[in-house]
Amino acid sequence: MDIAGVLLVGGESRRFGRQKAFAHWKDKEFYQWSFEALNEETQNTVIISHPSIEENLKMMYDQVYLDDLKYRGKGPLAGLYTGMKKIKANWYAILPCDTPNITRDVLAELKELRDERFDAIVPVIEGKKQPLIALYHKRTLPFIIENLEEGNLRMSSLLDSISVLFANNLKSPSSAFLNINDQDTYQKCRSF
Ligand SMILES: Nc1nc2c(ncn2[C@@H]2O[C@H](COP(=O)(O)OP(=O)(O)OP(=O)(O)O)[C@@H](O)[C@H]2O)c(=O)[nH]1
Structure with a gap:
């Protein structure tokens, strides 16, 4: 398979106070915006879920998994590790569940930038790297394992260990990358 989608829904949502995946945004729930973008721009999408919402998601989708026990x-x-283990592909598009303005256009732009010289395509929006809205080649798997084994859990550690194309000039608006972690931001942005 050329490209697979990995939707990350395995977080605790501590700052949000309840599972943000199911928060409402326009006529859908947060995670659905990401799922649809992945579904439209990849050949197959897996959902890597938190145990507390696994059953809910399984009622609607076939490919719902928990993070590998290890x-x-x-x-x-x-989550990225588990997605790569569950589905075979050359490239993986990953999205978090808490960027409800995300569109398939963002992924389409990243796909266009794929280049075999790079292991990952990562947008930079207003100076901030976006490693959870990105593409990773399958050859990054050993580096992901190495980082996990060494306890280097930050995505930035992975980026430091692979060859990354940082995409600074995407046509998609920066609003597509809006990341909602807490109730204040949610209430403020919802009222726009
Ligand atoms: N599969 C998987 N996804 C995760 C994990 N931790 C975070 N995520 C997802 O990664 C994205 C970004 O998560 P964060 O906002 O950094 O963390 P969070 O745990 O959801 O929220 P906080 O508890 O407030 O930090 C969200 O889509 C999360 O669901 C994990 O351990 N496994």
């Missing part, structure tokens, strides 16, 4: 609770890197 790395459960270790954050998004564990």
